[in-house]
Amino acid sequence: MFKFQPASVALSGPGFSFLIHETNNATVGQYGFLLGEIVHKKEINSITDNDQVQVDISKIIKINSAVPWPCRNYFPNGRVDKEKIRKFLGNHFSKVVAWYKYGSIQFRNPSQPQKLSKKLFQKIDIENTIGVVSVTQIENSVRDAIIKTVLELKKAEKYLFKLEEEIKLLRETNQAVERPQTIEDEVMDTSFECTSLNEEKPTEKLSERTETSPRRSQRTNNVPDSNRRNSQLGNLPNTPTPLKGYGRASGKAKPRGTRGGK
The missing domain is CATH 1.20.5 (Single alpha-helices involved in coiled-coils or other helix-helix interfaces)
Known part of the structure; x- marks a missing residue:
């Protein structure tokens, strides 16, 4: 009996975008789990020319989200530790429908240089x-x-x-x-x-004047009083000089316009 199991997978929008985001930002190879549900399962039995029964099982799997595995030593022995996965996934363990592996391929299309x-x-x-x-x-x-x-x-x-x-x-x-x-x-x-x-x-x-004043005083002390008076009058500004013949001591006649006298 030979079983052939084709499957069709449908990725939701958020799950697909999250998967692309995780794989593109990963610096090294990445493993992870795909969470979803099996929407439809159908078995078709057929008999071949060699009288063999062939069963065709068609599945429609809907993937809602992806969970990356955080450990770098992913599966060293080629086996999966179910207990660790149960602890890691928790309530989502029953929703695991597949797992994926991502590795960046370098020099896929190398240039001529x-x-x-x-x-x-x-x-x-x-x-x-x-x-x-x-x-x-x-x-x-x-x-x-x-x-x-x-x-x-x-x-x-x-x-x-x-x-x-x-x-x-x-x-x-x-x-x-x-x-x-x-x-x-x-x-x-x-x-x-x-x-x-x-x-x-x-x-x-x-x-200087005050210094020279005593000498002048000494000179003036020897001069008589009349001469001193005349010198003082001469030093006064705008003093008229006396006219000759018009003093009391002169014996000449008085000017016209005067009364009395011989």
Whole structure:
């Protein structure tokens, strides 16, 4: 008796999208379980020419969701540990209808440069290329170190530029604070000095006069009172000089318009 079991599978929208999302984001091969239900099952019995009974069982399986298996050592012995799966799935254990395996296939359709490089690598003598490989490894390590140092120097340069700007601002502020006078202040100081000098000169003249006054007093003490009086009158401003012949001591006649007298 030969049994042939064709099956048709129907994936729901959320289950299909979740399955694609999990498999595309997986970095390594992935196993998982498909949860769903068997919608329809049908058996068809037929007899072949060799008088054999053939049973055709058709199933319609509807998959609602997928559950990825989190362990990397999936099935080391080719067998499934049912107890672990029961603990992992819990109430969903009875809904498991199938399991899947996903593995990313690299170089499915290699390009022409990849084909040429593959042929070249196959022809390379490994014993003679050990030194070349070591040199390339050293070059790669040195290049990585240079790139790291360049990035660090770039950061340090930015930091130093900021420090220079701050130092420049501090110097400008210090110069503005320590600057003694502006141009207007200097002009005011010079004008003040000029006025002070003009005020000091009269005091010097007065002091000179006061110093010379005792000598004059000594000279005037020897002069008679009449001469001293005349000298004082002469020093007065706008004093008229007396006319000759019109004093009391003169014996001449009086001017016209006067009464009395011989």
